[in-house]
Amino acid sequence: MAGDNGSRRFVRLWWALAFTAGAAVGATSIILIGLQDTIWWIVGVCGSVIAVTAILERYGDGGLGMPSGWCGVRGSSEVTALIAR
Secondary structure (H helix, E strand, O other): OOOOHHHHHHHHHHHHHHHHHHHHHHHHHHHHHOHHHHHHHHHHHHHHHHHHHHHHHHHOOOOOOOOOOHHHOOOOHHHHHHHHO
């Protein structure tokens, strides 16, 4: 899905919408609550959203377990024999 042109256009559209909305909300926030509170809000709330999104993107398909190939020993005969005991 990531390779077709339709999804690439969709991603570009969302980046453009996010930038436009972010600029408008940022300007309004600076006017209403001030620059310092706006910066703390961006760091706190938006940073948390970015972290959760990154975690879900990383582990979304395979669950929250370790990624495949961790430590280079997944599927080796020694580990399989130890697990089977």
